[in-house]
Amino acid sequence: MFGHNRDNLRRFYYTVWRKQQHSEPLEPLEQLVAEVIAAHPEYHPVMMGEERHLERDYLPDLGDENPFLHMGMHIALKEQVATDRPAGIGTVYRRLVLGIGDPHAVEHRMMDCLGEVLWRAQQDGSAPDEIAYLECLERLNAR
Known part of the structure; x- marks a missing residue:
C-alpha cells in the first residue's frame, strides 16, 4: 500500500481514524481500515497519540506488540479472503x-x-x- 515507508503507512491509519471519529466519508480501503481499528479498542490510545507513536519502534524481543503490524495482518487477511x-x-x-x-x-x-x-x-x-x-x-x- 505504501511501499516500505512505515511513517506514511502509520499516518494513513491516523488519518483514517480521525476521519472516522469526525464521521467524514471514507473510501473503501479507509472503511476497511476503520473497521479493523474499531475492532481493536486496546489500540485506540495509540490511535489517539500520533505524536507519541508515529516513530515508535515496537520490539517483540522486549514483549512489545506492534499494533500497526497486527491491524495490517487483519487487513491483509480480509483482502485475501475477499479476493x-x-x-x-x-x-x-x-x-x-x-x-x-x-x-x-x-x-x-x-x-x-x-x-x-x-x-x-x-x-x-x-x-x-x-x-x-x-x-x-x-x-x-x-x-
Missing part, C-alpha cells in the same frame, strides 16, 4: 468461521500461519509459499 488469493483461502476461512463462530478470532488464528509464511519468505529471500500457507491454514481446521 480468494491464494486460491482456496476463502473456503478455508468460511469453514473456520463455521467451526469457531467468531470471525475476529479466526483471523487471529490465521495470523499465526501468515506470520510464519512471511517470516520464512523473508529468511529465504523468496516469495511466500502459498502451498505451505494453505496447508498451515488447513491444519487450523483440524484443531
Whole structure:
C-alpha cells in the first residue's frame, strides 16, 4: 500500500481514524481500515497519540506488540479472503468461521500461519509459499 515507508503507512491509519471519529466519508480501503481499528479498542490510545507513536519502534524481543503490524495482518487477511488469493483461502476461512463462530478470532488464528509464511519468505529471500500457507491454514481446521 505504501511501499516500505512505515511513517506514511502509520499516518494513513491516523488519518483514517480521525476521519472516522469526525464521521467524514471514507473510501473503501479507509472503511476497511476503520473497521479493523474499531475492532481493536486496546489500540485506540495509540490511535489517539500520533505524536507519541508515529516513530515508535515496537520490539517483540522486549514483549512489545506492534499494533500497526497486527491491524495490517487483519487487513491483509480480509483482502485475501475477499479476493480468494491464494486460491482456496476463502473456503478455508468460511469453514473456520463455521467451526469457531467468531470471525475476529479466526483471523487471529490465521495470523499465526501468515506470520510464519512471511517470516520464512523473508529468511529465504523468496516469495511466500502459498502451498505451505494453505496447508498451515488447513491444519487450523483440524484443531
